[in-house]
Amino acid sequence: MELWSSGQLLPRQLAILIMDNKFLSQDFINKLDKNMQTHPLDEQNQLMDWLMANQLTKDKKTIALIQSWENSPSKLQRRTFWYYQGRLRWMGQIPPENTLELPPGIEKNIATEEPEVQWAMNFTAGWIGVFEKKYRNRCVTVGEKTGLYKGDMVSKGCTPNYLPEFIAMESNKRNI
Numbered sequence: 106m107e108l109w110s111s112g113q114l115l116p117r118q119l120a121i122l123i124m125d126n127k128f129l130s131q132d133f134i135n136k137l138d139k140n141m142q143t144h145p146l147d148e149q150n151q152l153m154d155w156l157m158a159n160q161l162t163k164d165k166k167t168i169a170l171i172q173s174w175e176n177s178p179s180k181l182q183r184r185t186f187w188y189y190q191g192r193l194r195w196m197g198q199i200p201p202e203n204t205l206e207l208p209p210g211i212e213k214n215i216a217t218e219e220p221e222v223q224w225a226m227n228f229t230a231g232w233i234g235v236f237e238k239k240y241r242n243r244c245v246t247v248g249e250k251t252g253l254y255k256g257d258m259v260s261k262g263c264t265p266n267y268l269p270e271f272i273a274m275e276s277n278k279r280n281i
Contacts, residue, residue: 121155129160129167138179150221153181157189175210180219187225194232204233208243216251227253227266234272236281245269 134156141152161167174186193201207229215226227248234244248255248268259265264274 121152121159124160126160126164126167129164129170131170134161134170134182135179138181141181142179146221149181150184153185154188157185161185162189180222183218184222184225187222187229191225191229191232194229194236200237204237204240207233208240208247212243212247215247215253223253224266227268231266231268231271231275234268235275235279238281241272241276245272248272 137156138153141149144152157171161171168189171185171189174182177183177186190201190203190207211226211230215223215230218226230244230247234241245268248271253268254266257265257267264271
């Protein structure tokens with residue numbers, strides 16, 4: 106019920122749903138991003154996720170913007186870059202052509218990134234490891250080296266975020 110308790114999140118999500126995507130230039134997104142960063146961390150991520158899912162992924166022009174954000178000065182835009190890469194794989198898309206380029210960026214930067222960007226990088230590494238066997242060991246090694254999410258409590262029936270466990274469980278579910 107977090108959505109209802111904030112009092113501000115629901116109207117902002119609605120605004121994202123009904124905005125005219127003709128205005129979604131990099132400058133306008135930067136203004137939205139700056140405004141989002143005035144909110145609590147969980148709301149920042151929710152708002153940017155809504156923007157990505159409901160507006161940015163609907164047009165080739167804005168998808169190109171997402172794909173340019175790997176090294177953005179904005180943590181929300183970097184998180185969106187990585188989350189989008191993971192979602193492409195998780196949603197069952199044919200592996201995008203940039204898979205070869207992603208593991209080096211994850212290996213180099215995941216340990217020093219902002220926590221919300223780390224999560225998205227970890228998400229992407231997990232789905233690369235699940236669906237692309239040739240990268241599986243490399244992605245498991247990232248999890249072992251960083252130790253991110255190792256030992257985190259997980260609700261029954263949920264998959265842990267710790268890469269070695271995540272990749273093993275999700276690969277086994279799919280027999281791949």
